[in-house]
Amino acid sequence: MTTDTFRIGLMFSSTGPYSSVAEPMLNGALLAVSEVNAAGEVRLDPVVVNPGGDLSRYAALSSQLLSSGIKQVVGCYTSSSRKEVIPAFEKYDGMLWYPSHYEGFESSDNVVYTGAAPNQHILPLIDFLMSSYGDRAFCVGSNYIWAWENNRILREMVTARGGTVLAERYLPVGETDFAKTIEAIILARPSFVFSSLIGVSGYSFIRRLRETCVARGIDQPAVMPVASCNLNELDLVDIGDGAMDGHISSSVYFSSLQTPESRAFVESYAKAYPDKPWASADAEASYIAVKLLAAAMSGAGGDEIGAVRRALADQRLAAPQGEVSVDAETMHLCLTPRIGRSRADASFDVIRQEPAPIRPDPYLVRFSATEAWGSPASRLRVVS
Template sequence: MARLELTAGVLLSRSGSYDAVSNAMYAGTVLAIDEINQDPGAGVFIKPVAVDPGGQLAGYVDGARTLLQDHRLEHVVGCYTSSSRKEVLPLFEKADALLWYPSHYEGFETSENIVYSGAAPNQHIVPLTGYLLSHFGLRGWLAGSNYVWAWENNRILREALCASGGSILGERYFAMGDTDLEDLVHQIVADRPDYVFTTLIGRSGITFLKMLRAACDAAGIDQAREMPTASCSLSETELPLIGASAAGHLSSSVYFSTIDTPENDRFRRRWAARFGHLGHASADAETAYVAVHLLARAAARAGSVRFEAVRDAARGLQYDAPQGKITVDPENLHCWMCPRIGRSRADGTFDIVMDSPVAIRPDPYLTWVSDMGGARGPDLRVIR
């Protein structure tokens, strides 16, 4: 039986202020495409057309136009930031094309032109909020990059804290890539919150974690124990770049390289052999890898590479991913996934301190709760 030929766009930055993360996503995409193309039983052969937006919104728009209009592609794996996704979405709607979006995000969106292979807010920020409230206290500090990812995640945490009788001691936003953070760090150390929730991304986030640890050390504060940082984006990709300050940070994710499954063992071995120079496998790499496999399986299931046929075939599709079995929700095209919380280690990996024993249905609009302070969220188990 002849294999379907599917030409797919890859719209991921390999340069710019968050190049470490987006390069890991690109590597995960390449790994999956090679794996599929080397498997004669896959039913699909993927020919990639890659564009580097350089971490710039204009670059994403120009890249999407190149892929959708010049190459007339119907499927693109791409975008890391929510601002880039929102910027290109109208182009996908106009072209009747499907964006396979491989990143956790803040939610409050669904589209018939996007399959979301990263975590929805009830799969990362809600579990993290509950963990912080129950383990560390009611006094938080919020610092983020100035765009919708940070605004919405901070809003969710702020509402949960306030509804529980807590308070936000401070909240600041910075341009993406900004590393002039001395005043921010000095204010946080002076305020002594119970924890710091950071939605700073890329170089801003890496610089912040280094500076905060150094300032706490100078003030005699055990930052990891007394004023932990928590994030929904910190991953194995960035830990080597933080250096001596890498250990002791909390991260909420659906994937950590330390997950013990046969599928993850296989994924880690292939990752180490090909992209070990990028560090350990991360959630960003894994969800990009997952997006490509979902695309290939949906096309094979449809027996077609056309937009509507593949989208319909993706509904309810299941896949044994490195993170565990995931299912594409037939209603909102997000994935059922298992939330997890990890604590970073000096070796560039995470100890998993909490996880869900079952996959949680994606709820991008958080419709299951009207009061975040009363949210029960998914049942999680603490790992001792």
């Protein structure tokens, strides 16, 4: 029996201002490709392209992949890049597998979203922060749609509950000069700092904030912790010694999860990439995307997007984060929200989590800003 081989695209900015995030995503995808090929039900032939973090290159590279006959592409990290390429996927009738948490408020028949939707990351985070630290928020973000939309959701939720958003600061992707922003934060003394900075900007901000607070005798993690929906293990390594601990992250996966699937993923990832062995939620999301894609193509008997979409609707996967399944209505995944607190050894303690996967709500149609997150059907539970 001959195993069918399918070319797929992998499009990640493994160089550029957010390469430290996108490179693990590419690694997770390639790890899944190797496991799929070893299993033998289908074979994947990956074609890797690198936009280098240059937004203007994404559409051209997408068209290049799709016009060559490739129908399925796993890729993009930023929402700006995703929105840049969707017209090409609609034109060529291809499928983008977008493996990143994102701000929601989008739907396309040509996109499968394998990262967390807003009700699976920002809503539980805000609920946790307001119940644990207070109701005065200071927002810092990279100047593009991810930060704009997350801060809009946060602003609506915080103000509806009687809290205050003290300020919002937006800086260019790649910016590392935060002196004025940090002074404004220290002067305002918020209950928490919500960061939607990406790449080197995020690492530099957290490091400089900690250094400034230490110099002034301020216990920053205790009195105004940094909280984020895009902070993971590899980010902590890049932040560096002395500033890794005490940050709050909302994610569907942390590599410290002690499930057989998580341990196997962490071990396989470290073996495949010994120079940067830290598995993360970003790597896991692209790993999941490739696994689900392969299963759907096997079920569809090909890579045509209509058949793949129909086959995908029945897919469930025992992923490193736990069981995930496809919500056929939205083409997002049912995922399990978790809250983690970072440690000085570049890992996270999972301090709260939802007891089961929750259905994605990308447009927040089931969202009430004044109710505790998940009520009444589900709530985060304390795990430590």
